[in-house]
Structures are given as C-alpha cells and as structure tokens.
Amino acid sequence: MDIDGPSNNSFVKVNLQKEMTSPGESPRRSYLKAVRNVAKTEKDAQIKLKLYDPLEFHVINSNKKSRVGNPVGYKVVPGGTAASLLDHDDPPQKRAAFTNNQIWVTPYNESEQWAAGLFVYQSQGDDTLAVWSDR
DSSP states (O other): OOSSSSOOOEEEEEEEEEEEOOTTTOSOSEEEEEEEEEOOSTGGGOBOOOTTSOEEEEEEEEEEEOTTSOEEEEEEOOOSOOOOOSOTTSHHHHHTGGGGOSBOOOOOOTTOOOTTOSSGGGOOSSSSHHHHHHO
16 A cells, blocks of 8 residues: 555554643643554554553555645554454464454565465464564
8 A cells, every 4th residue: 555655654553641630730630642653563563452542543654744744644443353262372373363463564465465374274374464474
C-alpha cells in the first residue's frame, strides 16, 4: 500500500493515556494524552488488543503533510476479534500462529501470501506469518 505516492510508509501505535491535572489547574481532574510510537520492526507492529489499554493505529506517509500539518495516512480500525486458547506450542496453534495477535504489519513479499503457510494442514508451522515476522 502506498499512501499519497510511492513512499516508505510507517505504522504508528497511538497510546491513549489518562493524565491527571494539578489542583486548581482546571475544573477537570483528568484528560487524555496521545503518545505516538512508530514501529521500527515487524515485532513492534504486532498488536494484541486489550480492553483497558486503549490504542489507535495509523498507517502514514511522513514525507507528505495534510493542510493542518499532520502526516497523511489512514486510521486502522479493528473489527471483532478473538484469541486462541491453545498453547503456542500446540501443533494446530503453530500452524495458526497468525491468531496470536490481532494486528500484524509486514512489508510486501510475494512468497509470503498466506498467513498460515502454503499448505496449512501439512505445515509444521515453519512457514507462517509469525516465523516471517521473527526474521
């Protein structure tokens, strides 16, 4: 995916944190602060969603700016999610390791098209999204 022309896109995880106000500073007691973290590796972009750890996700082109000075990009909004209850070393879970996280971000590689590998039922789990991301 190229955002606003060919570019080196970045994946940004935005942590929404509660900040407390000082006494007398404001009638409010708290506010939200957005802390942005650009993923440097594929491991940095593996996301396990948590109910009480609010996050936003953006894919941006930091070389191009919008009219208000922000990098152009898209907000990624996850839909319904589920987590596997199998042990990570269980053979079916090794083949389905893509279910270990709800979001994975990887550069395009033509040989890495199927998250569970080319031959899922014959796989030993050595040609999956989890293995590629560990490289």
